[in-house]
Amino acid sequence: MVQSMTKVHPRDVRETLRQIEEAQRAGCELMRVAIPDDEAVEALTEIREGSPIPIVADLHFNPKLALKVLRRGIDGIRVNPGTLPRGALKEVLSAAKEKDVVVRIGINAGSLPKGYLHYSSPSEAMVACALDTLQLAESLGLQKIKVSLKASEVLETIKAYRKFSMLSDYPLHLGITEAGPPFSGAIKSAVGMGILLNEGIGDTIRVSLTGPPILEVKAAYHILGALGLRRRGVEIISCPTCGRCEVDILPIVRELEERLQSVSYPIKVAVMGCVVNGPGEAKGADIGIAAGKSKGVLFRKGKVIEKLPPEQWVERLLEEVNRLIPSEGSGCRGSSETR
Amino acid sequence: MVQSMTKVHPRDVRETLRQIEEAQRAGCELMRVAIPDDEAVEALTEIREGSPIPIVADLHFNPKLALKVLRRGIDGIRVNPGTLPRGALKEVLSAAKEKDVVVRIGINAGSLPKGYLHYSSPSEAMVACALDTLQLAESLGLQKIKVSLKASEVLETIKAYRKFSMLSDYPLHLGITEAGPPFSGAIKSAVGMGILLNEGIGDTIRVSLTGPPILEVKAAYHILGALGLRRRGVEIISCPTCGRCEVDILPIVRELEERLQSVSYPIKVAVMGCVVNGPGEAKGADIGIAAGKSKGVLFRKGKVIEKLPPEQWVERLLEEVNRLIPSEGSGCRGSSETR
Numbered sequence: 001m002v003q004s005m006t007k008v009h010p011r012d013v014r015e016t017l018r019q020i021e022e023a024q025r026a027g028c029e030l031m032r033v034a035i036p037d038d039e040a041v042e043a044l045t046e047i048r049e050g051s052p053i054p055i056v057a058d059l060h061f062n063p064k065l066a067l068k069v070l071r072r073g074i075d076g077i078r079v080n081p082g083t084l085p086r087g088a089l090k091e092v093l094s095a096a097k098e099k100d101v102v103v104r105i106g107i108n109a110g111s112l113p114k115g116y117l118h119y120s121s122p123s124e125a126m127v128a129c130a131l132d133t134l135q136l137a138e139s140l141g142l143q144k145i146k147v148s149l150k151a152s153e154v155l156e157t158i159k160a161y162r163k164f165s166m167l168s169d170y171p172l173h174l175g176i177t178e179a180g181p182p183f184s185g186a187i188k189s190a191v192g193m194g195i196l197l198n199e200g201i202g203d204t205i206r207v208s209l210t211g212p213p214i215l216e217v218k219a220a221y222h223i224l225g226a227l228g229l230r231r232r233g234v235e236i237i238s239c240p241t242c243g244r245c246e247v248d249i250l251p252i253v254r255e256l257e258e259r260l261q262s263v264s265y266p267i268k269v270a271v272m273g274c275v276v277n278g279p280g281e282a283k284g285a286d287i288g289i290a291a292g293k294s295k296g297v298l299f300r301k302g303k304v305i306e307k308l309p310p311e312q313w314v315e316r317l318l319e320e321v322n323r324l325i326p327s328e329g330s331g332c333r334g335s336s337e338t339r
Numbered sequence: 340m341v342q343s344m345t346k347v348h349p350r351d352v353r354e355t356l357r358q359i360e361e362a363q364r365a366g367c368e369l370m371r372v373a374i375p376d377d378e379a380v381e382a383l384t385e386i387r388e389g390s391p392i393p394i395v396a397d398l399h400f401n402p403k404l405a406l407k408v409l410r411r412g413i414d415g416i417r418v419n420p421g422t423l424p425r426g427a428l429k430e431v432l433s434a435a436k437e438k439d440v441v442v443r444i445g446i447n448a449g450s451l452p453k454g455y456l457h458y459s460s461p462s463e464a465m466v467a468c469a470l471d472t473l474q475l476a477e478s479l480g481l482q483k484i485k486v487s488l489k490a491s492e493v494l495e496t497i498k499a500y501r502k503f504s505m506l507s508d509y510p511l512h513l514g515i516t517e518a519g520p521p522f523s524g525a526i527k528s529a530v531g532m533g534i535l536l537n538e539g540i541g542d543t544i545r546v547s548l549t550g551p552p553i554l555e556v557k558a559a560y561h562i563l564g565a566l567g568l569r570r571r572g573v574e575i576i577s578c579p580t581c582g583r584c585e586v587d588i589l590p591i592v593r594e595l596e597e598r599l600q601s602v603s604y605p606i607k608v609a610v611m612g613c614v615v616n617g618p619g620e621a622k623g624a625d626i627g628i629a630a631g632k633s634k635g636v637l638f639r640k641g642k643v644i645e646k647l648p649p650e651q652w653v654e655r656l657l658e659e660v661n662r663l664i665p666s667e668g669s670g671c672r673g674s675s676e677t678r
Binding site: 152158177228236244 | 530
């Protein structure tokens with residue numbers, strides 16, 4: 001399950017819902033919303049009513065806010081034993097149990113309770129803290145539990161999830177925390193989550209990026225797609241270009257990426273820089289173009305089907321993509337004239 | 340070793356060298372240049388003379404070009420048994436041996452020789468083709484050899500490298516071929532190379548992106564940094580922001596990323612959205628700011644050292660970063676006035 005988190009105070013219900021809807025169209029299946037104060041609690045009802053996907057409330061420091069949220073109704077809550085003292089945590093978990101609400105025990109290497117700071121490594125401390133919190137939750141009869149063990153250090157995160165997954169069967173929510181700006185943050189997340197998911201560890205994921213939620217969702221699907229776990233939308237296979245390239249394919253790739261971003265049906269589109277080995281090298285693509293100086297070849301599954309002048313490449317590719325999408329699927333944007 | 344490839348025809352010596360120098364400043368240690376024709380061969384001498392890093396010639400189809408390049412002198416060559424018939428390949432490998440030039444046997448799932456198309460999977464075919472080519476190379480007495488087994492499918496690439504590394508000790512050059520545009524291509528590459536490097540597989544890497552070489556190099560270091568294999572430049576640890584955030588940290592992160600991009604010394608800089616748990620959550624950072632509504636706190640290794648109004652955050656952070664860089668290291672760009 002692909003998750004994200006809204007980036008504004010919930011009092012801005014309109015922007016919160018806009019972010020949720022945009023992320024949902026990109027494949028987001030669950031949205032977390034921070035609840036820092038009473039104003040946020042007030043807004044939550046309207047947000048839940050307007051949201052096309054379930055909402056998880058992110059709760060720290062103030063158990064009263066958590067209890068209010070649970071009374072008003074919520075799809076899930078995230079608690080962090082590092083930001084709620086044990087007594088308060090117990091109260092919140094009991095209320096969640098009573099309301100039959102899913103709880104994520106979200107451990108974070110940077111906000112561990114004081115009692116866990118003597119461990120030899122952040123991963124050991126996170127696992128110990130998670131296990132202790134689970135014991136408390138189980139003693140209260142809680143069953144609907146997910147666990148996360150996030151650090152900003154990729155290797156510590158991997159160690160924590162690996163160790164925990166050997167000791168416990170609770171579903172795991174994966175993430176690298178404070179991963180940073182989109183490009184480097186997505187790479188860091190892809191390394192960490194890629195390694196874990198490839199080992200069969202992880203049930204839900206969120207890529208944390210300093211950027212809009214839609215980017216987090218796109219990054220998540222690129223990771224899942226690379227591992228063959230879930231494919232969604234257009235995968236662009238494009239050569240990096242080199243001195244052999246007779247046409248600058250960069251603007252073509254950019255335009256296709258932009259105009260195909262609303263497609264949810266999984267399709268591989270190739271844009272290759274030369275006709276010599278383009279179709280061969282992109283055999284795995286559903287449809288593609290191999291650029292030549294005056295003509296490019298349109299190919300389907302590695303077979304050349306048509307020769308086209310450069311000005312027709314993008315429109316013909318979009319046409320072909322639309323043809324490949326089953327009628328109930330979402331299509332790509334129309335020609336530039338109708339945009 | 341981090342590699343990249345130039346993106347223009349070598350006849351444009353000036354742009355080729357500009358790309359090489361830009362990539363080198365970002366940490367590129369070896370540059371590949373495509374040699375599609377005689378004009379490229381002619382340009383190569385000037386490019387080699389002007390380049391601060393070794394040049395590998397990428398040779399396909401025409402053995403005569405390869406022989407000419409070897410006669411003129413080159414740091415390394417890349418050959419693909421799928422684009423040079425066995426006789427021609429033998430001739431080229433012999434010449435490389437004679438000139439004591441490093442050869443990369445670069446297998447590509449999409450351009451395998453016809454004899455390997457009956458294998459059950461691209462990974463099996465790539466490994467078989469690599470082993471056969473190595474046998475030929477060894478029979479000619481060649482020793483300076485690297486091998487790559489690239490596919491655009493991440494899982495096939497992983498399988499190929501894993502299998503090959505169990506059967507052979509030759510150094511491996513890692514890559515996901517035709518990975519695509521920067522964001523998705525870097526993620527795909529991070530998943531594939533992250534998994535392999537984490538298993539100890541891979542000696543040199545190139546991230547193939549449909550974008551400038553400098554982006555490929557940056558992506559490579561983000562992958563290596565995430566795995567703790569090699570750290571270079573500024574790692575920005577920044578929270579994804581949420582409803583708890585009192586200041587929009589996105590523009591701050593963007594400005595820091597931009598102005599710190601020339602730093603090569605490894606430093607972790609944190610930008611956190613709230614003062615409450617910012618410094619704690621970014622304890623691993625060398626220096627950082629945790630944003631509050633009217634004041635932000637500057638912290639070093641998790642300890643608050645100063646309170647600052649928003650307009651001073653970026654400049655003070657840059658100042659602190661410069662202070663942390665040993666004098667021989669490269670500094671970040673000065674204040675916006677002096678840019």
